[in-house]
Amino acid sequence: MNIVSLNKIEKHYQGVHALKGVNLELQQGKILGLFGHNGAGKTTTIKLILGLIKASSGEVRIFGKDPTSFRSRELRQQIGFLQENVSFYDHLTGFEVLHYFARLKKSDKKQCHQLLDQVGLNHAAKRRVKTYSKGMRQRLGLAQALLGKPKLLLLDEPTVGLDPIATQDFYKRIEQLKQQGCTIILCSHVLPGVEKYIDSAVIMGEGHLLAEGNLDDLRQKAELPVRLQLQGDIALPDNLAEKAYWNEQGLTLKVAMKEKMAVLRQVLSLPNLTNVDQYLPTLEDLYNHFSASTPAPRENS
Numbered sequence: 001m002n003i004v005s006l007n008k009i010e011k012h013y014q015g016v017h018a019l020k021g022v023n024l025e026l027q028q029g030k031i032l033g034l035f036g037h038n039g040a041g042k043t044t045t046i047k048l049i050l051g052l053i054k055a056s057s058g059e060v061r062i063f064g065k066d067p068t069s070f071r072s073r074e075l076r077q078q079i080g081f082l083q084e085n086v087s088f089y090d091h092l093t094g095f096e097v098l099h100y101f102a103r104l105k106k107s108d109k110k111q112c113h114q115l116l117d118q119v120g121l122n123h124a125a126k127r128r129v130k131t132y133s134k135g136m137r138q139r140l141g142l143a144q145a146l147l148g149k150p151k152l153l154l155l156d157e158p159t160v161g162l163d164p165i166a167t168q169d170f171y172k173r174i175e176q177l178k179q180q181g182c183t184i185i186l187c188s189h190v191l192p193g194v195e196k197y198i199d200s201a202v203i204m205g206e207g208h209l210l211a212e213g214n215l216d217d218l219r220q221k222a223e224l225p226v227r228l229q230l231q232g233d234i235a236l237p238d239n240l241a242e243k244a245y246w247n248e249q250g251l252t253l254k255v256a257m258k259e260k261m262a263v264l265r266q267v268l269s270l271p272n273l274t275n276v277d278q279y280l281p282t283l284e285d286l287y288n289h290f291s292a293s294t295p296a297p298r299e300n301s
């Protein structure tokens with residue numbers, strides 16, 4: 001079942017054409033990474049999914065329903081949202097903040113202690129938020145997003161301010177939620193951090209959806225080369241020498257994806273080869289590739 005479905009979405013703000021023909025479908029239990037430069041249209045997409053704004057044209061469906069309809073309250077109870085640069089009422093304690101949001105969302109208040117425990121904030125539950133560090137505020141934001149056991153979770157820059165251990169804990173939690181059937185959208189500019197956790201990626205630019213798919217699909221579409229890093233006292237035959245260059249790690253071959261297996265077989269038969277490492281294009285490589293293809297702005301956009 002599609003949890004999120006955007007069909008031919010156009011969004012105009014006054015004088016700004018923010019989304020241009022965006023189509024997107026996300027199935028239950030999947031984690032989608034939403035990427036793009038500043039102003040690409042990510043937040044606008046999230047606001048449409050949350051039902052905070054209406055599309056100028058096109059159709060938005062969340063759990064098969066219009067999130068802006070008057071009956072969308074129930075829908076929103078199934079959605080968790082962590083916005084970028086989260087801020088809270090500084091004079092309330094962490095527990096009071098969470099309790100307040102639980103009341104707003106009509107979710108079980110007993111969950112508050114459990115959630116504070118999960119994000120590692122139980123020890124500071126009775127402290128005012130103004131005494132919290134940036135990372136602690138972010139953890140409180142995560143706890144707030146998880147109130148009511150959401151079926152759809154939208155997280156904008158969720159790991160900003162978290163230390164490396166807290167970041168790992170966060171992603172472990174995300175994986176658990178996925179196992180429980182939760183559908184998740186992650187927006188982040190920290191591409192290496194999210195790469196191994198997402199099922200698919202959407203790359204946006206200038207309001208367009210530039211590319212979409214899992215990393216393998218995107219690698220096929222981008223046709224970026226694979227790097228093979230060779231070690232040993234090797235003499236390369238001419239057909240491999242023309243693909244080779246030296247870098248700080250040693251001798252490297254840049255090989256088209258479709259030639260990879262043939263080249264690997266040839267490399268493995270070379271005398272004196274002691275090691276081969278393979279480097280596939282990363283999410284960052286793919287992002288750079290597709291972002292470079294951003295369509296030129298139109299005069300009326």
Ligand code: ATP
Nearest residue numbers: 013014016018036037038039040041042043044045
């Ligand atoms: P960032 O990574 O900086 O958060 P983003 O990809 O989330 O960027 P959006 O916030 O969706 O981008 O903005 C898309 C475009 O729409 C930008 O040109 C932005 O200036 C414009 N925009 C967003 N909100 C409004 C608004 N309320 N009124 C006018 N223009 C807006």
